[in-house]
Ligand SMILES: *[C@@H]1O[C@H](CO)[C@@H](O)[C@H](O)[C@H]1NC(C)=O
């Protein structure tokens with residue numbers, strides 16, 4: 001999918017997100033407490049009992065590798081969509097690009113070997129350095145979505161930045177990718193992945209609220225939006241009404 005092709009999608013979904021300046025007139029009163037922005041907006045005349053937030057977000061960690069087809073599909077079709085549709089109070093996402101890679105200490109320097117070859121290692125590194133430079137999830141996730149949904153994960157950073165995060169400096173990301181910072185960050189990803197309990201058997205590997213079970217994994221792959229909607233203890237977000245059930249490609253065994 002070309003990055004530009006996503007703009008209409010984003011525009012289409014924008015009303016569901018609430019937009020930057022919340023308009024209250026079209027929202028039912030029970031939704032006033034749904035986001036701090038809406039609750040705070042004077043025009044909303046939100047009731048004083050609009051306490052917020054009331055529930056912790058569902059914590060989702062995705063352990064993946066940049067070129068695994070099932071990872072790309074999960075990230076693009078399930079995770080990005082769920083993130084777009086749900087308010088930040090409901091879903092907190094951590095991305096760990098490493099997956100079935102291996103590392104070794106080559107006279108003091110970490111060297112990485114990836115399941116789908118050097119290009120996958122580069123893709124993992126680009127995404128890791130992008131996250132490090134951008135810091136803000138809302139800034140880097142659309143860029144990662146753009147990379148993973150396009151024809152090449154490793155050759156489209158410039159184009160994706162231009163569309164989704166023009167304020168980021170591509171040269172700084174490139175320097176991180178080539179340098180010690182990238183290697184140190186990737187080593188951290190390796191440690192996080194190796195620390196998984198139970199250990200991952202394939203990727204994408206989903207951990208929800210600190211837990212991985214076959215059932216959670218299957219539900220996440222079938223309808224992540226539905227799973228988060230079920231698990232979130234706060235007021236049901238608007239998007240928690242319907243969710244499609246796409247067929248999943250096979251996982252990439254380590
Ligand atoms: C999301 O999770 C991260 C990592 O666990 C944490 O640092 C952050 O505070 C969480 N954000 C929210 C809004 O809970």
Ligand SMILES: *[C@@H]1O[C@H](CO)[C@@H](O)[C@H](O)[C@H]1NC(C)=O
Pocket residue numbers: 105106107108109
């Ligand atoms: C990596 O190897 C170097 C030298 O070969 C050694 O000094 C260093 O302690 C090793 N680091 C780790 C984390 O094993």
Ligand SMILES: *[C@@H]1O[C@H](CO)[C@@H](O)[C@H](O)[C@H]1NC(C)=O
Pocket residue numbers: 136137138139
């Ligand atoms: C992250 O970026 C979003 C969108 O630009 C912004 O609304 C939010 O305040 C930022 N968060 C932080 C912690 O800077």
